[in-house]
Amino acid sequence: MRQPDRSSGKPLYRQIADDIERRIACGEFPPGSLLPSERKLADKLNVNRSTVILAYEELRALGLVESRSGKGTWVSSNKWGITPTHSPNWHRYVEGGYFLPNLVFLRRIREALRGDPQLIDFASGELAADLAPGDEMNALMRTAGRTEYWGYDNPQGYGPLRESVAAYLRQYRDIQTTESSVLITSGSQQSLYLITQCLLSPGDAVAIEEPSYCYSLPMFQSAGLKLLRLPVDSHGLQPEIIRELFKKHSIKMLFVNPNYHNPTGTVLDPQRRSRLLDIASELAIPIVEDDPFSLTSYDSVPPPSLKSIDRRGSVIYIGSFSKIAASGMRVGWMVAPHAVVDRLADARQQMDFGPSVIPQIMAAEFLRSPDFLPHLERLRMRLLYKRDLLVEALNQQLADLLSFTVPEGGLHLWCKLNAEANDGKLLEEAIRQGAVFVPGSVYGSESGYLRLTFARTKEAEIRPGVARLAAALKNVIG
Amino acid sequence: MRQPDRSSGKPLYRQIADDIERRIACGEFPPGSLLPSERKLADKLNVNRSTVILAYEELRALGLVESRSGKGTWVSSNKWGITPTHSPNWHRYVEGGYFLPNLVFLRRIREALRGDPQLIDFASGELAADLAPGDEMNALMRTAGRTEYWGYDNPQGYGPLRESVAAYLRQYRDIQTTESSVLITSGSQQSLYLITQCLLSPGDAVAIEEPSYCYSLPMFQSAGLKLLRLPVDSHGLQPEIIRELFKKHSIKMLFVNPNYHNPTGTVLDPQRRSRLLDIASELAIPIVEDDPFSLTSYDSVPPPSLKSIDRRGSVIYIGSFSKIAASGMRVGWMVAPHAVVDRLADARQQMDFGPSVIPQIMAAEFLRSPDFLPHLERLRMRLLYKRDLLVEALNQQLADLLSFTVPEGGLHLWCKLNAEANDGKLLEEAIRQGAVFVPGSVYGSESGYLRLTFARTKEAEIRPGVARLAAALKNVIG
Incomplete structure (x- = not known):
C-alpha cells in the first residue's frame, strides 16, 4: 500500500480510502477478500488507528467493503447491486440526473489551487481579500446587524434590500x-440558472x-x-449577425455581457x-444583460447599461455584489417585468426557499452606507494599479510571445499567443x-488564448507570476 | 377606473397597473387607444403623479403599453408578437420551463398572510421570533463576525461549519x-432539490x-x-409495504421523516x-432521512436517527437550522457518501455557487457556543407550552368537531374533522x-384534515385563533 502524503492538502484517511478503492477496482483486492486489520494497516502506514477506521468507514459508505x-x-x-443484501449503488445514482459535471479544465484549476497554496492565481475571477470591503463589512456586522427578523422571507428577497438595489440602479446605472x-x-x-431553467x-x-464566460457554465x-455564437471583435458583438442567425434558428433569448466583457x-x-x-425588439427576442463589471470602470465613468436605454422592456438586467464587493456574500439581483420576477421567485422557492436574510441585511446597509462610494473608488484605483503591474510585466517578459488589448475596466486581461500551443x-x-490561468477554450475560443485575472493576485505576486507563465510558455512553445 | 385601496398591503402603483391591465385584457382599452395622461389619472385617482408614472412603467415593462x-x-x-416591432412576449416565457407553480392553497395562504398582518397564523411551519435565538445571534454577529474571508468558498461549504456540523451530529444524533x-x-x-435533480x-x-410534506413540494x-405512497399510522410508515410496492415498481429512493413526522x-x-x-438494504434502495424536528423533543430525549443505526451506508441524512434556530438563516446540511457529496456540490456550483459565507460563519460559531444547548432547552420548553395552550383551547372549543393525537415533539398538530368539509x-x-391553517390535502391526505402549527403563533393568539377556527368550522359544517 502507498504511504499517505502528509504534505498534501487531502486528509490522510481520504488518501488511504482512495488508494484501497483503486486497488479494489483493479482487482488487487478481489470481492470477498479480507482487508488488513485496522491496527495492522495503521502500523504499516504509520498513522493513527482512528485514521484507518475513518478510511474503512468511507469505503463502507460507498458500499465497497463490509465489516x-x-x-x-x-x-x-x-458490489454493484446483484445479490439480495447490499448498499445502494451510489455510483449509479451519481451518474444519474441531467447535470453535467463542471469543465475538466476548471476542475483541474480548482484542484491545483486547493492542493498548492503557493500557486500564483491568475485564474479565479474574483476579488482578493484586500479589494473586498472587509473592514466596512465587519463594522456593519457589529452595528447594523441587530435584527428581529429570522423567518422565511418574501420570495422576491428582503424588502429593504430590494429598495436599496432599486435606488442603487437608479443612481449608478440610470435604470x-x-x-x-x-x-x-x-x-x-442563480439569476442565470433561474432564467435558463x-x-x-x-x-x-x-x-x-x-x-463568452457562458461556455464555462455547463448550466x-x-x-x-x-x-x-455571436463573435466578439474589439467593439463587442455584431448585432447584424443576430438577424442572420434568426433566419435559420428560432432564437429564444440573447445573453450578453456588454461592459468589460x-x-x-x-x-x-x-x-x-x-x-x-x-434588432432584438424587431425579432421579439428578450435580452439578458449581465453587468457585473461596469462599476469597476477605471476612469470612474461606467459605460451605460443596455437596460437604461431599453424603451420596449426587452431586457432582463442582472447584477451582483460579487465583482464590486465580495463574491462570498452571494448577493445578486435581477430586474425584469413583474410577471417574470414573480414566476422566478415562485420557482426558486422549490430550490432553496430564497437566500439567507443575514447577507441581505448587510448588503442593504452597505449600499446605503457613506462607505460605499469610497470603497468603489478605492477598488477602481487598486484594480487599475494591478492591471498596470500585469501589463508592465507582460510587456517586459512576454512581449514576443503574446499580444493583448489593455482593458479599461473589469478584472481580466485576454491574451493571444503568437505561436501554437x-x-x-x-x-x-x-x-x-x-502559476495558474484559464485557457481560452474554456470560454469557447479556439486554442491559443489565455484569460489572466489580476483581481485575485496579490500585487507582489504579479511580476513573479508572469515569470512563471513565461517559463511555462517557453517550455511548451519551445 | 377603480380607486386604489390604501389599506391593502399592495403598493398603489401596482394596484393601478393591475387594474389597467385587466381593462386592457377585457377590451375596455383597445389596442392603439390612448391612456389618460399621467397628470389627469393622478388627479382622478387622488395619487401622486409619480405613482402613475410607476404604474405606466410597469405596464411598459410588460409590453402592454408604449409611450x-x-x-x-x-x-x-x-401586443402578442405579431407585428415587427414589439416587446418580448414575457407571458409566453413565464409559461415555459418545467417548474410547476407552487400549490394553489399555499399561494393563497401566503397571499392572505401578506395582505392581513392581523391574521392568526397556524400555517407557517417555522419558529416565531420569540423562539429564535435572536439575542444570541446578534451577540455573535458583534463578536464572532470578524473575518478576512470574502471569496468563493469550497463547493461543499465553509470548512469550519462542516466540522461544527460533524461534531454536532456526533454529539446530538449519534451519527x-x-x-x-x-x-x-x-x-x-436545497438538499431535497439537489437529490431530486x-x-x-x-x-x-x-x-x-x-x-407527507413532500406533497406540498412541487419539486x-x-x-x-x-x-x-407509504401510509403512515400512529407508529409511522409500515416497512412491509415497500416490499409490496417494489414488486410492481422499480423504486429508486425512499423519502422519510421518521421523527415528529x-x-x-x-x-x-x-x-x-x-x-x-x-428492507431498503435488501432491495438496495437508498433512504433520504429528513430529520428537522428531533431536537425539539419535549422530554429532551430525541428519538434516534435512522442514520445512526445504518450499518450499510443506505441513508442520506438531511438536517437544518430552520426548525431549531432560524429558517431565515438558510443553513442546512446533508451527510452522504463522499462520491454523492462531491457530485451534488459540483452540480450546485451551476445553480448558485454555494451559500453565503456569512450565515455559515455564524452557524459554525453558534453550534460551538455555550449558548446553543440553553437555547435548545428554552426552545423545547416554550414549544411544549404553546402545544399545551393549543391542546387546551382545542379541547375546550372544538372537542366535538375534531380529534387529534398530542405530539411529543415538533411544531405541528394534525387534526381530523369529525364531519365532512x-x-x-x-x-x-x-x-x-x-385565522389560517394548512388543509391536509396539501400533504396528500384525503380532505377533512388540518395541520395546525403552534410554533409561529404568539402565545396570546392561540386561544383567540382557535375561537376563529371554531367559528369558521361551525359556519362551514354548520
Missing part, C-alpha cells in the same frame, strides 16, 4: 425601476457571445439549450448597442511552474 | 461522520409517506418523479426502523374569520 465487529473488514462481494421588479438572487449564477425549455436556441448545456474586456460600441436593442499542456506546465 | 414623451401613453397595438461527508446547503429545501431522472419512482413533480407528528416505531433499514371552503372561511 462486522470481531470478523474484520472485507471487500463487498456483491428606472422599483422594488417590485427586483428579484434578489444568490449571485448572478424556468423561462427556457430543452431544445431552445439561445445566442451568446463568442468567446447552458445541462438545461439542454442549443448555443448559437468576460473574458475579452471589450465594451460594446454605442451604435451597436442601439442596433442590438432595435496546446491548451492542456500549457496549463499543466504553468501549474508545474507555480 | 413617447410629448405623445403620451397608449395601449400597444402589437459518526466527518467534514468530508458533509455538504452545507441552503436549508433542507441530480441523483434521480424523470420517470423514476420514489416512495414517500402518506401524508417532486417538477423533477418528473413518480410518487408511490410532518404533518402527523408521529415517531417511527423502533422495530419498524430496523425493518425499514433491512370542503378544504377550500373551510380555508376561505377561516381567512374571513381571521
Whole structure:
C-alpha cells in the first residue's frame, strides 16, 4: 500500500480510502477478500488507528467493503447491486440526473489551487481579500446587524434590500425601476440558472457571445439549450449577425455581457448597442444583460447599461455584489417585468426557499452606507494599479510571445499567443511552474488564448507570476 | 377606473397597473387607444403623479403599453408578437420551463398572510421570533463576525461549519461522520432539490409517506418523479409495504421523516426502523432521512436517527437550522457518501455557487457556543407550552368537531374533522374569520384534515385563533 502524503492538502484517511478503492477496482483486492486489520494497516502506514477506521468507514459508505465487529473488514462481494443484501449503488445514482459535471479544465484549476497554496492565481475571477470591503463589512456586522427578523422571507428577497438595489440602479446605472421588479438572487449564477431553467425549455436556441464566460457554465448545456455564437471583435458583438442567425434558428433569448466583457474586456460600441436593442425588439427576442463589471470602470465613468436605454422592456438586467464587493456574500439581483420576477421567485422557492436574510441585511446597509462610494473608488484605483503591474510585466517578459488589448475596466486581461500551443499542456506546465490561468477554450475560443485575472493576485505576486507563465510558455512553445 | 385601496398591503402603483391591465385584457382599452395622461389619472385617482408614472412603467415593462414623451401613453397595438416591432412576449416565457407553480392553497395562504398582518397564523411551519435565538445571534454577529474571508468558498461549504456540523451530529444524533461527508446547503429545501435533480431522472419512482410534506413540494413533480405512497399510522410508515410496492415498481429512493413526522407528528416505531433499514438494504434502495424536528423533543430525549443505526451506508441524512434556530438563516446540511457529496456540490456550483459565507460563519460559531444547548432547552420548553395552550383551547372549543393525537415533539398538530368539509371552503372561511391553517390535502391526505402549527403563533393568539377556527368550522359544517 502507498504511504499517505502528509504534505498534501487531502486528509490522510481520504488518501488511504482512495488508494484501497483503486486497488479494489483493479482487482488487487478481489470481492470477498479480507482487508488488513485496522491496527495492522495503521502500523504499516504509520498513522493513527482512528485514521484507518475513518478510511474503512468511507469505503463502507460507498458500499465497497463490509465489516462486522470481531470478523474484520472485507471487500463487498456483491458490489454493484446483484445479490439480495447490499448498499445502494451510489455510483449509479451519481451518474444519474441531467447535470453535467463542471469543465475538466476548471476542475483541474480548482484542484491545483486547493492542493498548492503557493500557486500564483491568475485564474479565479474574483476579488482578493484586500479589494473586498472587509473592514466596512465587519463594522456593519457589529452595528447594523441587530435584527428581529429570522423567518422565511418574501420570495422576491428582503424588502429593504430590494429598495436599496432599486435606488442603487437608479443612481449608478440610470435604470428606472422599483422594488417590485427586483428579484434578489444568490449571485448572478442563480439569476442565470433561474432564467435558463424556468423561462427556457430543452431544445431552445439561445445566442451568446463568442468567446463568452457562458461556455464555462455547463448550466447552458445541462438545461439542454442549443448555443448559437455571436463573435466578439474589439467593439463587442455584431448585432447584424443576430438577424442572420434568426433566419435559420428560432432564437429564444440573447445573453450578453456588454461592459468589460468576460473574458475579452471589450465594451460594446454605442451604435451597436442601439442596433442590438432595435434588432432584438424587431425579432421579439428578450435580452439578458449581465453587468457585473461596469462599476469597476477605471476612469470612474461606467459605460451605460443596455437596460437604461431599453424603451420596449426587452431586457432582463442582472447584477451582483460579487465583482464590486465580495463574491462570498452571494448577493445578486435581477430586474425584469413583474410577471417574470414573480414566476422566478415562485420557482426558486422549490430550490432553496430564497437566500439567507443575514447577507441581505448587510448588503442593504452597505449600499446605503457613506462607505460605499469610497470603497468603489478605492477598488477602481487598486484594480487599475494591478492591471498596470500585469501589463508592465507582460510587456517586459512576454512581449514576443503574446499580444493583448489593455482593458479599461473589469478584472481580466485576454491574451493571444503568437505561436501554437496546446491548451492542456500549457496549463499543466504553468501549474508545474507555480502559476495558474484559464485557457481560452474554456470560454469557447479556439486554442491559443489565455484569460489572466489580476483581481485575485496579490500585487507582489504579479511580476513573479508572469515569470512563471513565461517559463511555462517557453517550455511548451519551445 | 377603480380607486386604489390604501389599506391593502399592495403598493398603489401596482394596484393601478393591475387594474389597467385587466381593462386592457377585457377590451375596455383597445389596442392603439390612448391612456389618460399621467397628470389627469393622478388627479382622478387622488395619487401622486409619480405613482402613475410607476404604474405606466410597469405596464411598459410588460409590453402592454408604449409611450413617447410629448405623445403620451397608449395601449400597444402589437401586443402578442405579431407585428415587427414589439416587446418580448414575457407571458409566453413565464409559461415555459418545467417548474410547476407552487400549490394553489399555499399561494393563497401566503397571499392572505401578506395582505392581513392581523391574521392568526397556524400555517407557517417555522419558529416565531420569540423562539429564535435572536439575542444570541446578534451577540455573535458583534463578536464572532470578524473575518478576512470574502471569496468563493469550497463547493461543499465553509470548512469550519462542516466540522461544527460533524461534531454536532456526533454529539446530538449519534451519527459518526466527518467534514468530508458533509455538504452545507441552503436549508433542507436545497438538499431535497439537489437529490431530486441530480441523483434521480424523470420517470423514476420514489416512495414517500402518506401524508407527507413532500406533497406540498412541487419539486417532486417538477423533477418528473413518480410518487408511490407509504401510509403512515400512529407508529409511522409500515416497512412491509415497500416490499409490496417494489414488486410492481422499480423504486429508486425512499423519502422519510421518521421523527415528529410532518404533518402527523408521529415517531417511527423502533422495530419498524430496523425493518425499514433491512428492507431498503435488501432491495438496495437508498433512504433520504429528513430529520428537522428531533431536537425539539419535549422530554429532551430525541428519538434516534435512522442514520445512526445504518450499518450499510443506505441513508442520506438531511438536517437544518430552520426548525431549531432560524429558517431565515438558510443553513442546512446533508451527510452522504463522499462520491454523492462531491457530485451534488459540483452540480450546485451551476445553480448558485454555494451559500453565503456569512450565515455559515455564524452557524459554525453558534453550534460551538455555550449558548446553543440553553437555547435548545428554552426552545423545547416554550414549544411544549404553546402545544399545551393549543391542546387546551382545542379541547375546550372544538372537542366535538375534531380529534387529534398530542405530539411529543415538533411544531405541528394534525387534526381530523369529525364531519365532512370542503378544504377550500373551510380555508376561505377561516381567512374571513381571521385565522389560517394548512388543509391536509396539501400533504396528500384525503380532505377533512388540518395541520395546525403552534410554533409561529404568539402565545396570546392561540386561544383567540382557535375561537376563529371554531367559528369558521361551525359556519362551514354548520
